[in-house]
Amino acid sequence: MQSIDRITPDDLPAFARGCGVLGTGGGGSVDSGLLAAAHALAEYGDVPVVPLDRIAADGLVLPLSGIGAPTVSHEMPMSGEEPVLIAAEVERIFGRPVSAVMASEIGGSNGVGAVAWAARLGLPLVDADGMGRAFPEVQMVSQNVAGLPVNLIVLADVQGNLTTLRPVDGPWSEAIARAVTVACGGSALMADYVLTGAELRGAVVEGSVSSALRIGRTVAESGEPVKALVELLQATTLLTGKVVDVERRTGGGFVRGSLILDGTGADRGRMLRVEIQNENLVAFEDGRVRACVPDLITVVDVETADAVSTESLRYGQRVTVLSWPCDPLWRTPRGLEIAGPRAFGYDLDYTPVEHLR
Amino acid sequence: MQSIDRITPDDLPAFARGCGVLGTGGGGSVDSGLLAAAHALAEYGDVPVVPLDRIAADGLVLPLSGIGAPTVSHEMPMSGEEPVLIAAEVERIFGRPVSAVMASEIGGSNGVGAVAWAARLGLPLVDADGMGRAFPEVQMVSQNVAGLPVNLIVLADVQGNLTTLRPVDGPWSEAIARAVTVACGGSALMADYVLTGAELRGAVVEGSVSSALRIGRTVAESGEPVKALVELLQATTLLTGKVVDVERRTGGGFVRGSLILDGTGADRGRMLRVEIQNENLVAFEDGRVRACVPDLITVVDVETADAVSTESLRYGQRVTVLSWPCDPLWRTPRGLEIAGPRAFGYDLDYTPVEHLR
Numbered sequence: 001m002q003s004i005d006r007i008t009p010d011d012l013p014a015f016a017r018g019c020g021v022l023g024t025g026g027g028g029s030v031d032s033g034l035l036a037a038a039h040a041l042a043e044y045g046d047v048p049v050v051p052l053d054r055i056a057a058d059g060l061v062l063p064l065s066g067i068g069a070p071t072v073s074h075e076m077p078m079s080g081e082e083p084v085l086i087a088a089e090v091e092r093i094f095g096r097p098v099s100a101v102m103a104s105e106i107g108g109s110n111g112v113g114a115v116a117w118a119a120r121l122g123l124p125l126v127d128a129d130g131m132g133r134a135f136p137e138v139q140m141v142s143q144n145v146a147g148l149p150v151n152l153i154v155l156a157d158v159q160g161n162l163t164t165l166r167p168v169d170g171p172w173s174e175a176i177a178r179a180v181t182v183a184c185g186g187s188a189l190m191a192d193y194v195l196t197g198a199e200l201r202g203a204v205v206e207g208s209v210s211s212a213l214r215i216g217r218t219v220a221e222s223g224e225p226v227k228a229l230v231e232l233l234q235a236t237t238l239l240t241g242k243v244v245d246v247e248r249r250t251g252g253g254f255v256r257g258s259l260i261l262d263g264t265g266a267d268r269g270r271m272l273r274v275e276i277q278n279e280n281l282v283a284f285e286d287g288r289v290r291a292c293v294p295d296l297i298t299v300v301d302v303e304t305a306d307a308v309s310t311e312s313l314r315y316g317q318r319v320t321v322l323s324w325p326c327d328p329l330w331r332t333p334r335g336l337e338i339a340g341p342r343a344f345g346y347d348l349d350y351t352p353v354e355h356l357r
Numbered sequence: 358m359q360s361i362d363r364i365t366p367d368d369l370p371a372f373a374r375g376c377g378v379l380g381t382g383g384g385g386s387v388d389s390g391l392l393a394a395a396h397a398l399a400e401y402g403d404v405p406v407v408p409l410d411r412i413a414a415d416g417l418v419l420p421l422s423g424i425g426a427p428t429v430s431h432e433m434p435m436s437g438e439e440p441v442l443i444a445a446e447v448e449r450i451f452g453r454p455v456s457a458v459m460a461s462e463i464g465g466s467n468g469v470g471a472v473a474w475a476a477r478l479g480l481p482l483v484d485a486d487g488m489g490r491a492f493p494e495v496q497m498v499s500q501n502v503a504g505l506p507v508n509l510i511v512l513a514d515v516q517g518n519l520t521t522l523r524p525v526d527g528p529w530s531e532a533i534a535r536a537v538t539v540a541c542g543g544s545a546l547m548a549d550y551v552l553t554g555a556e557l558r559g560a561v562v563e564g565s566v567s568s569a570l571r572i573g574r575t576v577a578e579s580g581e582p583v584k585a586l587v588e589l590l591q592a593t594t595l596l597t598g599k600v601v602d603v604e605r606r607t608g609g610g611f612v613r614g615s616l617i618l619d620g621t622g623a624d625r626g627r628m629l630r631v632e633i634q635n636e637n638l639v640a641f642e643d644g645r646v647r648a649c650v651p652d653l654i655t656v657v658d659v660e661t662a663d664a665v666s667t668e669s670l671r672y673g674q675r676v677t678v679l680s681w682p683c684d685p686l687w688r689t690p691r692g693l694e695i696a697g698p699r700a701f702g703y704d705l706d707y708t709p710v711e712h713l714r
Contacts (some may be wrong), residue, residue, distance in 0.1 A: 167518050
């Protein structure tokens with residue numbers, strides 16, 4: 001598979017589409033990230049993309065993501081200076097410069113936003129992320145699956161408040177970072193697992209940036225976008241139909257809810273229910289699980305194959321729900337402990353989507 | 358007035374009583390602080406007490422206090438290692454050792470607790486504090502009245518979580534620190550306004566430690582403790598009577614409520630209502646203000662003159678409510694803006710207690 005060496009303004013629309021597909025409904029709407037990235041590239045120039053093995057063993061990588069309910073961040077843009085505040089704090093703590101930016105989560109706005117943050121800092125973007133998708137909670141990252149300690153979390157908000165956490169473990173990092181985010185108005189930029197190139201090897205999902213761009217280009221260039229997407233991702237089509245019910249509530253720094261689809265065409269007479277915590281978590285049909293976390297579940301427009309994010313779901317949309325396998329690290333016992341169905345309160349065992357019918 | 362040069366185990370009971378009187382109902386029950394201080398002095402030895410003018414101009418002073426609703430901290434003791442975590446973070450940030458500890462708030466458990474924290478760190482305690490009393494919110498400190506910036510807030514909890522804030526202003530420092538405290542279980546140790554000896558001159562209430570000890574000794578040594586206290590403090594006696602109603606609710610990191618007293622003896626037929634946010638804020642009689650923040654209002658036992666803290670108020674207690682003038686810095690326009698009645702949501706102008714009848 002071909003990888004890329006830089007992101008230019010021309011790449012952004014396809015890259016954003018790919019991030020949307022990998023967002024499983026969450027990670028924030030790609031529109032706000034796309035706008036920020038377009039402005040940043042215009043002002044600061046193209047962003048070089050480098051594979052992790054090109055980062056020096058002791059080079060500091062700054063993984064960044066927005067934190068907060070996407071329904072909030074959608075309404076509350078960043079100032080643009082958050083990455084500068086965070087990088088300055090990290091460089092002060094480590095006593096040396098940051099070498100590169102990485103998306104903590106490639107899915108949704110956080111994937112395309114990483115281009116803006118790297119451009120603002122004048123740093124390359126690592127072709128990797130901490131999820132290979134989007135997840136709602138701070139501790140749900142590959143670095144945690146790999147057993148690395150949450151050494152440091154740095155949060156900056158639009159007002160300029162800077163908060164640095166040294167939590168004792170992953171669940172505490174989530175509890176405290178989420179409380180800070182809510183206190184700051186519901187949305188913040190966050191760095192976590194600030195580690196060196198050597199430490200991150202084997203502990204991240206490599207090739208995510210190239211993968212998102214490839215997905216977006218495939219969709220953009222095909223006359224049958226949904227079909228092309230299914231082939232590229234080796235995805236299972238869970239249902240094609242119409243959105244007949246959307247329930248969402250925002251609180252505690254998350255948006256939670258569910259989505260009900262009524263099948264159309266070949267799927268007439270079938271219904272699918274998708275449950276959501278920022279991201280799409282589990283898809284049920286007649287009480288049976290059709291797909292569940294950590295496998296990816298994305299709702300796409302039936303014509304364009306554009307991902308429909310949690311905050312833009314609405315009654316009457318014609319959509320197809322796709323599911324495909326997550327990165328293998330999430331299927332390990334520790335990966336499932338951190339982001340399997342039980343980590344979200346579901347009393348069910350994980351079954352890979354390709355084994356569910 | 359005589360000042361002291363060290364605190365020994367023998368001084369602790371009187372010192373704790375004095376901190377209780379200065380606590381205006383809040384700052385945490387002195388019992389938990391007294392226990393912690395007694396243990397710390399037994400393990401680490403006496404704590405030298407030094408006036409601020411003996412701290413080197415560039416000597417770093419670490420102001421410490423517990424943060425959280427006193428009803429919570431009462432039930433959730435600290436680990437004892439919180440000051441060590443905080444001092445290590447501060448020394449890392451400033452690149453040099455801390456010279457002394459200061460109580461952020463002399464009133465209540467936070468005054469006597471400062472002895473424990475200084476002992477644990479093997480550092481002297483500055484004979485000063487940031488209030489001359491107790492106040493419920495982070496920004497309500499003399500350093501803020503003096504116009505010093507909230508450069509840094511460091512919080513440590515009983516689990517070992519460490520959080521460092523660089524807030525843009527006082528209200529944000531309160532909002533974020535409070536949210537972190539609630540997320541950490543409702544109680545934490547906090548350093549704020551970490552500044553040098555030179556910066557703190559004129560920006561703190563000097564002599565607070567000596568003052569608390571003098572109050573405690575006066576009460577302990579008198580055959581008529583309440584009378585002795587009134588004379589020492591030049592206090593106004595608002596009412597002597599019986600607690601007939603106590604309303605308290607704990608939420609958002611505070612305890613709020615009110616207290617109603619029915620006069621006895623010479624005060625028979627009169628009633629007093631005291632409103633509370635951790636501390637006693639305003640005393641009303643027949644709709645008239647008898648005393649209000651920032652002046653001190655303390656409920657004391659009618660026999661022993663021991664302060665009755667917010668969390669130990671109960672029906673039927675026989676008490677006297679005293680009020681006396683706050684430190685002059687709180688009576689300046691900026692002092693009243695930060696901690697006058699309007700800062701607590703009361704639509705009333707401040708009148709010094711000695712002018713109210």
